[in-house]
Amino acid sequence: MTFYFLDHSGFAVDTGRRWLIFDYFTDKPKGKGLSEGVINPLELGGKPVVVFSSHSHHDHFNPIIFSWRGKVSEIQYVLSDDISTSEEALFVSPGQRYERNGVTIETLNSTDEGVAFLVRTDGFTIYHAGDLNHWHWEGEPHWYNLQMAERYHTEMEKLRGKVIDLAFVPVDPRLGEAFWFGLAGLMETAEVGCAVPMHFWGDFSVMDRLKECGPLSPCLDRVVYLTKRGQQGTCGKWKASDD
Numbered sequence: 001m002t003f004y005f006l007d008h009s010g011f012a013v014d015t016g017r018r019w020l021i022f023d024y025f026t027d028k029p030k031g032k033g034l035s036e037g038v039i040n041p042l043e044l045g046g047k048p049v050v051v052f053s054s055h056s057h058h059d060h061f062n063p064i065i066f067s068w069r070g071k072v073s074e075i076q077y078v079l080s081d082d083i084s085t086s087e088e089a090l091f092v093s094p095g096q097r098y099e100r101n102g103v104t105i106e107t108l109n110s111t112d113e114g115v116a117f118l119v120r121t122d123g124f125t126i127y128h129a130g131d132l133n134h135w136h137w138e139g140e141p142h143w144y145n146l147q148m149a150e151r152y153h154t155e156m157e158k159l160r161g162k163v164i165d166l167a168f169v170p171v172d173p174r175l176g177e178a179f180w181f182g183l184a185g186l187m188e189t190a191e192v193g194c195a196v197p198m199h200f201w202g203d204f205s206v207m208d209r210l211k212e213c214g215p216l217s218p219c220l221d222r223v224v225y226l227t228k229r230g231q232q233g234t235c236g237k238w239k240a241s242d243d
């Protein structure tokens with residue numbers, strides 16, 4: 001499986017048989033392609049395309065995705081139901097399971113808006129967190145951060161023991177010392193083969209901070225460090241799974 005870092009929380013995953021595109025938002029520079037972190041539908045070839053948007057916030061959803069219709073052989077849209085559009089799509093809500101054309105989608109409840117996606121297709125399991133994260137803000141009161149921790153861990157428990165080949169997880173530098181909490185919560189509960197940091201607002205220095213992060217050290221060999229937009233990565237099957 002190959003993936004491209006598009007920008008922020010945007011990724012294009014090539015399973016070999018289809019494209020999965022998550023939270024596409026930056027559509028510039030025009031006329032570029034995957035190696036610059038931009039979707040050019042002509043590059044997607046004849047494979048079916050499934051486009052996911054985890055919620056309506058501008059850094060996760062850009063209606064430009066609908067302009068790809070007609071430029072690829074087959075395309076479907078999986079959108080969190082807080083996204084308001086008259087375009088044809090599968091609108092999903094938290095805590096549900098859907099099956100469409102060889103793709104199984106489970107949704108978790110975000111601790112911000114919308115959903116996180118657990119997608120099974122072509123023999124792989126892929127997790128995209130959207131804005132489901134352990135948002136521990138230093139400026140918030142203690143009770144708020146406790147409640148946030150509980151909400152995040154409640155969602156992570158739903159992934160306990162699940163084998164995830166490829167996971168996209170927020171590591172937001174605005175959270176200061178707590179930037180790694182969300183990633184740790186996922187790695188502690190699920191069996192993740194390949195974890196890719198996201199939602200870091202172009203601040204690639206967060207990768208160096210991850211490498212130095214003691215509590216994460218047992219799982220850092222499974223983290224893929226990003227160094228530029230358009231970066232390509234590969235990820236195999238992690239372990240056999242029952243589900």
Ligand SMILES: [Zn+2]
Pocket residue numbers: 057059060130131199
């Ligand atoms: Zn966001």
